[in-house]
Amino acid sequence: MTEHEQFAEDLALYALSVLEGEDRVQLEKHLANCSTCRVELEHLRGDGALLAFSTVGPRPPQRARQRLLDAVAKEAAPALSQKARKDGAPDVVRTRRSWWGVLGWAATAAVLVFTASLWKENAALRQDVSTLRSLFGQQTVELEQARNVASAITNPGGERFTLVAVKAPPQPQGKAFYLRNRSNLVFVANNMPALPPQKAYELWLIPAQGAPIPAGVFKPDAHGSATVVNPPLPAGAEAKAFAITVENETGATAPTMPILMMGTGE
């Protein structure tokens, strides 16, 4: 403690860079080992800085600014952006490299205007985004469905069944793509004869054992084409064949004879 007191005054002089001679040597030795004094030294320097702030004088000449900037332009570039930011400078200083330097302050104003108009646009975009979000939800469902369709057709594990008319032209044809482990079924039909009203075709999954399983009700369009996509099916049903019958348009739980078309796996 006594040692600190002894140095306390020297510390003040040292802070002002006016301590000399042996006193200075001794103090510097002490400072090397004393963090308390080092901290106090900082404070004293700060106090001295207050004296600096007491000076109010004329502004430096205008040319000095340009002189400085010319001098630094010639030098390699260490960085000040971070410094200025830490110092509490406005965010405009926290910049990317030469962009600001080249454009200068006049351009800053232009950029700010541009930014403001972007902000407005952004508000409109945000509105669009929320609309899109709700559409997105719906689309996700549809996407999933499309994926299922695609995988039934393209998955090598899928089974194919081609159905041809058992009797007489024209030649109706059907193809069933069945992915058993995911119960995905896609069925497409061509040249199906038109049906009387209140009647419809029904597709049946014929399992290896057990009764035929209903696999969708459909009516052909004007061209005789029809599709059935992913009807509800019991999981993992093994299909020995697929078949088509004519039923009431509400569908049936068991096929009504005769079987019009049938096909086994390829």
Next chain:
Amino acid sequence: MRSGDQSALAELYDRYSSVVYAVALRVLGDTGAAEDVLQEVFLQLWRNPGAFDAARGSLGAWLAVITRNRAIDALRRRRPETDIEDVIVSVAPDLAAQADRSRAAEKVRGVLGSMPAPQRSALEMAYFEGMSHSEIASKTGEPLGTIKTRIRSGLLTLRKAFQGG
């Protein structure tokens, strides 16, 4: 990120050049010499921004200290005694804004004004003229110990005035 950015330097210059110049001018009493010190201080900062540790204090105070030291060295035609890296300054007010500085300047002048004259003049001789305590002692005819005490208590008086807010 520390990429070179002249406009950042220009920003700092615009903020602090008046402090730096004022200090230099006060010490040197010569506008040409003051301008040289101004140039030198900012070039130093440009070359070595890492020398200032933002966590420890305000840039304005740091610049003021550096400037005053450089100016004193120039006044005495001494080689720079302190590396700018060695200077660490802790002070509460940043005083970057001109308004804050003017207020601070007034306050400091007020504090100085209410100090006993011998204390004030010792402080000013040390600070703005870089006189050592022995030089002040011989100039004023006061004992060395007295000069040391005056300078220290002068600084502490200033500190108290600004700590209070």
